[in-house]
Amino acid sequence: MTTPLLVSTDWLAAHLNDPNIRVVDVRWYLLEKDKVGREEYLRGHIPGAIFLDVDADLASPVGHGPGRHPLPRLDAFAETMARAGVGADTHVIAYDDKGGAVAARLWWLLRYAGHDRVSLLDGGITPWMAESRPLQTEVPTFQRASFVAQPHPDWRVGFQTVDALRNDPKALLLDVRLPERYAGKFEPLDPRAGHVPGAKSAPLAGNLRSVDDLRFLDPAALRERFNQLGANDAERIVVYCGSGVNACQTIFALQLAGIDGALLYEGSWSDWSRTPGAPIAVGKE
DSSP states (O other): OOOOSEEOHHHHHHHTTOTTEEEEEOOOOSSOTTOOHHHHHHHOBSTTOEEOOHHHHSSOOTTSSSSSSOOOOHHHHHHHHHHTTOOTTOEEEEEOSSTTTTHHHHHHHHHHTTOOOEEEETTTHHHHHHTTOOOBOOOOOOOOOOOOOOOOGGGEEOHHHHHHHTTOTTEEEEEOSOHHHHTTSOOSSSSSOSBOTTOEEOOGGGGBSOSSOOSBOOHHHHHHHHHHTTGGGOSEEEEEOSSSSTHHHHHHHHHHTTOOOOEEESSHHHHHTTSTTOOOBOSOO
């Protein structure tokens, strides 16, 4: 049976006690200094959910790869999944409270490691709470599973590939950061402001219904959005954000739209802006 990309709160509520379901809370806050993902999880999470941290579980330490959030080593990621009780038959449901901007990192990593049984909770924990569905504060434990990574190394690209593709008329490079960061009006994290020359601005919030409804647009609307950006004419699509976390949400949205094969620029802007001699554009496209 094909694993759905998205599941609704109704679907999750009906399957919450299925033995092969593993719910994962991936809440994480980069700029909101008053919030810590693990603390939010401990205040209340979907029953049975475990917590995984972007910095500790879904990335390697800075310096062990390009950018601020290098991809985790596959052996380390496999160990994390095994300890979480995720095996070959486990259906992982990932959620956050940012419209999938964080949870999609786990979705992408699992599929990159060869585990396709993974979905996002549409809208995350926000509609779950709005619907007064149950929360718990207890931290569950699960029996260790066997997780064997079978990676797709060609799903990620680095600086040299992006530098070549930005001048390729058959390639589409999408920058999913805030428009102000794309334009170089401000840069809160990385050493230089602006964007990769040739990249198009595609803020990840545009994949969602509204600022108040964090569910994804329907596939037809997403496809129209990406085609307006040039996806219908592109032979290769590369997506980047600040450090390779949020970009996964747009790769997910492309999948929802039926557009397969988008690549992740692993180090994203945190890599490009730190590379000596890397050209930078500012302003609109």
